[in-house]
Amino acid sequence: xxxxxxxxxxxxxxxxxxxxxxxxxxxxxxxxxxxxxxxxxxxxxxxxxxxxxxxxxxxxxxxxxxxxxxxxxxxxxxxxxxxxxxxxxxxxxxxxxxxxxxxxxxxxxxxxxxxxxxxxxxxxxxxxxxxxxxxxxxxxxxxxxxxxxxxxxxxxxxxxxxxxxxxxxxxxxxxxxxxxxxxxxxxxxxxxxxxxxxxxxxxxxxxxxxxxxxxxxxxxxxxxxxxxxxxxxxxxxxxxxxxxxxxxxxxxxxxxxxxxxxxxxxxxxxxxxxxxxxxxxxxxxxxxxxxxxxxxxxxxxxxxxxxxxxxxxxxxxxxxxxxxxxxxxxxxxxxxxxxxxxxxxxxxxxxxxxxxxxxxxxx
Amino acid sequence: xxxxxxxxxxxxxxxxxxxxxxxxxxxxxxxxxxxxxxxxxxxxxxxxxxxxxxxxxxxxxxxxxxxxxxxxxxxxxxxxxxxxxxxxxxxxxxxxxxxxxxxxxxxxxxxxxxxxxxxxxxxxxxxxxxxxxxxxxxxxxxxxxxxxxxxxxxxxxxxxxxxxxxxxxxxxxxxxxxxxxxxxxxxxxxxxxxxxxxxxxxxxxxxxxxxxxxxxxxxxxxxxxxxxxxxxxxxxxxxxxxxxxxxxxxxxxxxxxxxxxxxxxxxxxxxxxxxxxxxxxxxxxxxxxxxxxxxxxxxxxxxxxxxxxxxxxxxxxxxxxxxxxxxxxxxxxxxxxxxxxxxxxxxxxxxxxxxxxxxxxxxxxxxxxxxxxxxxxxxxxxxxxxxxxx
Numbered sequence: 001x002x003x004x005x006x007x008x009x010x011x012x013x014x015x016x017x018x019x020x021x022x023x024x025x026x027x028x029x030x031x032x033x034x035x036x037x038x039x040x041x042x043x044x045x046x047x048x049x050x051x052x053x054x055x056x057x058x059x060x061x062x063x064x065x066x067x068x069x070x071x072x073x074x075x076x077x078x079x080x081x082x083x084x085x086x087x088x089x090x091x092x093x094x095x096x097x098x099x100x101x102x103x104x105x106x107x108x109x110x111x112x113x114x115x116x117x118x119x120x121x122x123x124x125x126x127x128x129x130x131x132x133x134x135x136x137x138x139x140x141x142x143x144x145x146x147x148x149x150x151x152x153x154x155x156x157x158x159x160x161x162x163x164x165x166x167x168x169x170x171x172x173x174x175x176x177x178x179x180x181x182x183x184x185x186x187x188x189x190x191x192x193x194x195x196x197x198x199x200x201x202x203x204x205x206x207x208x209x210x211x212x213x214x215x216x217x218x219x220x221x222x223x224x225x226x227x228x229x230x231x232x233x234x235x236x237x238x239x240x241x242x243x244x245x246x247x248x249x250x251x252x253x254x255x256x257x258x259x260x261x262x263x264x265x266x267x268x269x270x271x272x273x274x275x276x277x278x279x280x281x282x283x284x285x286x287x288x289x290x291x292x293x294x295x296x297x298x299x300x301x302x303x304x305x306x307x308x309x310x311x312x313x314x315x316x317x318x319x320x321x322x323x324x325x326x327x328x329x330x331x332x333x334x335x336x337x338x339x340x341x342x343x344x345x346x347x348x349x350x351x352x353x354x355x356x357x358x359x360x361x362x363x
Numbered sequence: 364x365x366x367x368x369x370x371x372x373x374x375x376x377x378x379x380x381x382x383x384x385x386x387x388x389x390x391x392x393x394x395x396x397x398x399x400x401x402x403x404x405x406x407x408x409x410x411x412x413x414x415x416x417x418x419x420x421x422x423x424x425x426x427x428x429x430x431x432x433x434x435x436x437x438x439x440x441x442x443x444x445x446x447x448x449x450x451x452x453x454x455x456x457x458x459x460x461x462x463x464x465x466x467x468x469x470x471x472x473x474x475x476x477x478x479x480x481x482x483x484x485x486x487x488x489x490x491x492x493x494x495x496x497x498x499x500x501x502x503x504x505x506x507x508x509x510x511x512x513x514x515x516x517x518x519x520x521x522x523x524x525x526x527x528x529x530x531x532x533x534x535x536x537x538x539x540x541x542x543x544x545x546x547x548x549x550x551x552x553x554x555x556x557x558x559x560x561x562x563x564x565x566x567x568x569x570x571x572x573x574x575x576x577x578x579x580x581x582x583x584x585x586x587x588x589x590x591x592x593x594x595x596x597x598x599x600x601x602x603x604x605x606x607x608x609x610x611x612x613x614x615x616x617x618x619x620x621x622x623x624x625x626x627x628x629x630x631x632x633x634x635x636x637x638x639x640x641x642x643x644x645x646x647x648x649x650x651x652x653x654x655x656x657x658x659x660x661x662x663x664x665x666x667x668x669x670x671x672x673x674x675x676x677x678x679x680x681x682x683x684x685x686x687x688x689x690x691x692x693x694x695x696x697x698x699x700x701x702x703x704x705x706x707x708x709x710x711x712x713x714x715x716x717x718x719x720x721x722x723x724x725x726x727x728x729x730x731x732x733x734x735x736x737x738x739x740x741x742x743x744x745x746x747x748x749x750x751x752x753x
Contacts, residue, residue: 032677074673120743121670122677 098343228274415611518658573606
């Protein structure tokens with residue numbers, strides 16, 4: 001008898017990872033489920049069942065799905081690691097006037113690091129998640145990560161830091177399905193989370209928004225040092241004081257507290273003097289970006305024109321990708337892009353293939 | 364998951380004894396009356412409780428009236444500590460060991476916050492209580508001493524009889540959480556000389572949700588749960604008739620307890636000897652002399668106990684890393700830390716606790732699987748640092 005291949009599947013209690021686990025069971029794998037407990041729920045203000053991915057009710061859901069599928073299930077406590085690798089950099093990024101992307105760090109340091117180790121430790125051949133992405137072989141037999149069939153749900157943007165060595169060990173069972181197909185499958189499979197809301201936003205932030213979260217985690221003394229003035233570009237006119245640069249993100253036009261006859265946008269945050277610069281939308285556009293701390297899953301030719309995604313819900317735009325150092329690139333967009341935001345990722349694609357990416361820094 | 368399931372975690376809880384299961388099925392229809400009712404349905408239920416109390420009193424060599432049914436040992440422990448604190452005003456000091464169950468430790472913490480002075484007896488690496496410390500803190504001010512009969516993790520037994528005598532010399536009361544002794548060793552409460560003792564039915568092949576509090580006739584007793592006149596007004600609330608009945612059935616198995624103790628001790632010693640021989644850098648936690656016959660607590664160097672547990676679980680073997688209550692918690696076992704083990708050692712802890720239904724074949728299969736898993740995990744650790752640069 002051939003030994004069944006064993007898969008560790010990361011289960012959040014949501015629809016996608018529940019479907020992933022069920023599909024693997026149906027495909028004949030020996031499946032082991034695990035949930036990472038990443039945040040202390042007792043301090044979390046998220047209403048249970050509100051469709052986020054970290055409340056304790058979700059752990060219970062994941063366990064119930066595992067029980068339904070008759071697979072073993074474990075809760076892995078990753079709170080300390082999550083705080084160090086995800087929460088702390090998230091807070092620092094906001095205080096540095098950037099707009100962070102915590103899901104990438106969670107993938108880099110928890111899902112595809114901690115869980116890869118668990119995969120080995122539990123004698124599993126593969127690690128599976130409910131990400132909308134696909135692992136495919138190209139003509140030369142090389143494994144790569146490709147965007148999911150469902151273009152709208154594609155989550156490869158969050159996967160650019162994946163270590164190429166682990167790619168052959170990854171399974172994304174829902175990557176070839178659309179979201180409605182995934183829901184229908186769960187329904188048919190009798191999985192109780194089939195109708196659960198999609199998780200939106202950042203799992204640990206909760207209903208009160210990220211400003212509130214930052215205020216609950218950072219001392220008032222530190223936050224007070226982030227106060228400054230709102231100034232108008234290009235004439236430097238002072239529009240008024242603001243309560244801290246962490247309240248602002250590039251391209252933001254709502255909640256500026258300005259009474260002005262024309263619509264103004266945050267176009268720049270200057271951390272040297274905490275000035276939030278506002279101006280007309282045209283100042284938001286730029287035709288280039290600097291990228292640091294890059295990771296490549298597959299090689300990229302210098303000066304190659306690639307599809308580049310500069311935020312999650314963004315259609316890749318063509319840009320010339322110019323190597324400027326070991327892990328740095330300069331991007332020259334063929335068409336100017338709106339709100340190229342420091343702290344977000346620039347992720348490179350050749351067609352549907354995810355090649356890698358890096359972090360957008362100040363121009 | 365493996366189709367064959369082997370349960371080796373009897374210090375956490377036990378499966379139902381087959382005889383208990385059969386009686387339970389028979390009584391399912393007849394037990395339903397409220398024991399306080401005068402009619403036939405009530406009388407039937409009342410008699411089931413009476414018989415159980417009778418059996419348990421014989422098992423523990425005490426009078427039936429000295430036994431109060433509770434929901435379990437946690438309630439019994441809370442009852443003794445909290446009611447004495449509320450009612451004994453002239454003595455304000457309490458003593459417990461540093462490695463009690465949380466239902467004693469947390470209750471002690473609670474009364475400490477309300478003004479009691481609590482002394483915690485330290486424990487050595489070998490699992491022995493510091494009796495000199497105990498002697499020094501005992502005084503005319505001591506209200507109550509609470510020390511467990513046997514530790515849930517190491518299985519180490521404590522000198523309860525002697526410690527109770529020492530307490531009584533100072534006029535203090537003595538309570539023992541005897542949960543882990545039940546069904547594993549002979550527990551003669553009269554001989555132990557304690558004032559109070561706590562038990563849970565589910566550690567003794569009976570149903571969950573039923574327990575006992577032994578209160579010596581001459582010792583002060585106060586109700587904790589007020590309500591009806593159940594348990595002679597010492598514990599309000601309609602009785603858990605089926606749970607009590609199953610508990611009482613098990614109490615008749617005095618002979619089996621003795622036989623199983625001997626059998627399990629041999630099995631455990633065989634397992635210990637094999638594991639220590641086949642897995643290098645492995646040690647028994649606590650004293651290997653004075654302990655429960657079914658318990659083996661180990662520290663396996665370089666292994667994360669929780670990861671090992673998951674591996675064994677996938678193969679169908681249920682074991683524990685320390686107490687069940689602390690599972691899912693990244694903190695290593697407080698018992699092992701209190702014994703002076705390092706965090707790293709405590710992280711590598713594994714507890715195997717045998718029960719009446721375990722066979723030699725099961726133990727041999729377990730040893731094989733444990734050896735394989737440890738070898739593989741130890742290899743990954745070195746391999747991984749190379750491969751994934753973690």
